Every structure is written in structure tokens, then in C-alpha cells.
Amino acid sequence: MSLHPPDLSPQNMADGQRAREEQELSMAPPALEVDGISLAFRERRSSLPVLQDVALTVKRGEFVSLIGPSGSGKSTLFHIIGGLLKPQRGRIRMHGQDVTGERGHISYMPQQPALFPWRTTLDNVLLGQENAPRNHTAAHSQYASERERREEALQWLEQVGLGPFAKAYPHTLSGGMQQRVAFLRALLSPQELMLLDEPFSALDALTRADMQQWLLRMWEKNRRSVLFITHSIEEALLLSDRIYVLSARPATVMHVVDVPFPRPRREEITLDSRFSEWKRTMTDWMRQEKYKLDGGMEEHAESVRKNPTDNGADQYE
Ligand code: ADP
Ligand code: MG
Numbered sequence: 001m002s003l004h005p006p007d008l009s010p011q012n013m014a015d016g017q018r019a020r021e022e023q024e025l026s027m028a029p030p031a032l033e034v035d036g037i038s039l040a041f042r043e044r045r046s047s048l049p050v051l052q053d054v055a056l057t058v059k060r061g062e063f064v065s066l067i068g069p070s071g072s073g074k075s076t077l078f079h080i081i082g083g084l085l086k087p088q089r090g091r092i093r094m095h096g097q098d099v100t101g102e103r104g105h106i107s108y109m110p111q112q113p114a115l116f117p118w119r120t121t122l123d124n125v126l127l128g129q130e131n132a133p134r135n136h137t138a139a140h141s142q143y144a145s146e147r148e149r150r151e152e153a154l155q156w157l158e159q160v161g162l163g164p165f166a167k168a169y170p171h172t173l174s175g176g177m178q179q180r181v182a183f184l185r186a187l188l189s190p191q192e193l194m195l196l197d198e199p200f201s202a203l204d205a206l207t208r209a210d211m212q213q214w215l216l217r218m219w220e221k222n223r224r225s226v227l228f229i230t231h232s233i234e235e236a237l238l239l240s241d242r243i244y245v246l247s248a249r250p251a252t253v254m255h256v257v258d259v260p261f262p263r264p265r266r267e268e269i270t271l272d273s274r275f276s277e278w279k280r281t282m283t284d285w286m287r288q289e290k291y292k293l294d295g296g297m298e299e300h301a302e303s304v305r306k307n308p309t310d311n312g313a314d315q316y317e
Pocket of ligand 2: 074075076197
């Protein structure tokens with residue numbers, strides 16, 4: 001039995017609250033479980049196996065990345081998680097519930113910002129909330145009135161330096177600004193899980209580095225559950241708690257990396273020797289997979305040359 005009175009200082013109370021919240025989060029069912037997903041695209045006489053027994057988990061409040069060679073099936077997996085495609089095998093669970101083949105459970109940020117040119121910046125941000133079903137929990141109030149939602153979106157735009165552009169149309173914004181708008185739209189959608197499909201791939205190197213830092217800060221403040229597709233090993237190491245490395249098509253999970261760097265993270269971790277070691281190891285993995293994929297493409301081209309009637313070549317990138 002303790003003889004000391006409990007420490008009721010605000011700092012101790014806040015620490016206790018945080019510890020309780022973290023414990024609750026760690027006991028909650030994962031935000032996303034991808035369980036043994038397999039899919040092949042079938043067209044007339046040919047079949048293209050794309051995903052083979054893929055399994056991964058995103059716990060609540062985790063930032064998880066998916067990295068794999070181009071054409072390995074990453075976007076296809078996102079389409080399955082989003083309910084746009086049905087897998088031939090496996091289940092998708094969110095917060096413990098089977099949602100395989102169901103739409104409306106995720107917020108999504110695609111490769112291109114996909115803003116509506118006839119809507120202002122503010123109205124593009126609000127779009128995610130207008131289209132979302134009402135039965136989701138998220139960081140912001142789901143029952144807010146339209147005026148409150150506009151207010152909230154405006155405050156976010158101010159925070160990310162886009163306040164003066166709230167009434168501007170997308171074509172007047174730079175690529176980086178458009179991506180921020182697309183990200184805010186996904187962030188303010190009521191679904192808790194965000195899927196980001198190579199959101200920075202079309203940006204120049206400098207804007208991309210800025211956006212990575214921006215996303216890191218935004219995420220560390222908001223702690224949404226994120227599944228992030230990227231081609232960039234460095235980007236994955238900088239942002240993620242965990243990285244799933246996919247093989248060449250048909251994609252399976254080849255490696256899982258628990259990223260060892262503490263948070264909050266800043267660009268300086270890229271100078272850490274462990275960062276370069278991980279980068280080297282992962283680059284080797286990816287290189288081996290790329291060779292396999294290139295080899296596979298050549299084999300396929302060869303078989304098409306030998307048997308021109310069985311031409312499934314349009315399925316390949
Ligand atoms: P990634 O996102 O990893 O680059 P994708 O998931 O977009 O790869 O594509 C994986 C493979 O599946 C590619 O070879 C692609 O051409 C093929 N593919 C994607 N969508 C379809 C579809 N609807 N029908 C047939 N093949 C498809
Ligand atoms: Mg893709």
C-alpha cells in the first residue's frame with residue numbers, strides 16, 4: 001500500500017490520461033485487417049494473378065506503408081479495401097467488423113488530387129464529408145451543422161496556409177497546394193481509416209520533401225490510422241511505424257519492417273546511420289523484385305511472340 005498521496009498535478013493527470021488512452025487503443029480491434037487476400041484479373045481465356053494471400057494490419061492510430069514494384073498490385077489492394085473490387089479469397093475487417101466488398105468505410109487520397117474544377121478550394125475540402133455515410137466516428141464531430149463544418153474546414157485551410165485560397169478554384173493552385181487540399185478532404189472525412197495512394201508521386205523533388213514534412217507534422221498532431229502506398233523507400237522510412245514490402249506480381253508480403261525511429265520525427269533522422277542501413281537493405285530487396293518482374297515481362301512477351309492468338313498483353317503496363 002502506498003503511503004504517498006496520489007500525485008494530482010495537471011502534468012501527472014495528463015500523463016495518466018494519455019497512458020489510459022494508449023492502453024485502450026492497443027486493446028481496440030485494429031483499424032484494418034487484410035486477411036489472406038487473393039485476386040486474379042480474368043479476361044476471356046487469360047488470367048492475371050495479382051495478389052496472393054496478402055495479409056497486413058493497421059492498428060488504430062498507426063501509420064503503415066505499403067511498398068512494392070510498380071504493377072505489383074498495390075492499387076488493386078486499395079480497391080479491394082475500399083470495396084470497389086471483390087477478392088476471390090480472403091476478408092477485409094475494419095475495427096473488428098467484416099466489411100469485405102463494402103464501400104464507404106475509408107477516406108481515400110488518390111495519386112492525382114482529383115479536385116473538382118468547378119468547386120472552390122473550400123467546397124472541395126467539404127466534399128469528403130458530403131459524400132460520406134453518417135455512421136462513422138472520427139476526430140471531428142459527425143453531427144456538426146453545415147455552418148460548423150465550413151468553419152472547421154476554413155480553420156484547417158488557414159492552418160495549412162491556404163486560407164487566402166479558400167474561394168479560389170483548383171486550377172489557380174500549385175501541385176503541392178492541390179495535394180494539401182486533397183489531403184484535407186480525406187482528413188476531414190468522417191471515416192477513421194485513410195488510404196493514401198502515392199500521393200506525392202507527381203510532385204517535383206523539393207515540393208515532395210516539403211509535403212513529407214507537412215504530412216508528418218499533420219499526422220503526428222491527428223494520429224489517424226493510415227495506410228500509405230509509396231514507391232519511395234526513404235518516404236516510407238521517414239513516415240511509417242511499420243512497412244510491408246510486397247513482392248513482384250502476384251504480390252505477397254515479403255518483409256515487414258518495424259521502423260525503429262521515435263516520434264516526433266524530423267528530417268534529421270535521414271542522417272542517422274540506421275536510416276541508411278535500412279534504406280540499403282530495402283533497396284536490395286526492391287531491386288531483386290524489379291529484376292524478377294522485368295524477367296517475367298520478358299518471358300510473357302516471349303510467349304506472346306510464340307503464340308500470338310493468346311494475347312493478354314494489354315493487361316500489362
Ligand atoms: P501497382 O499499384 O502496384 O502499380 P496495380 O494494382 O495498379 O499495381 O496493378 C497490378 C496489375 O494488375 C497490373 O499488371 C495492372 O495492369 C493489372 N490491372 C489493374 N487493374 C486491372 C483491371 N481492372 N483489369 C485487368 N488488369 C488490371
Ligand atoms: Mg498504383
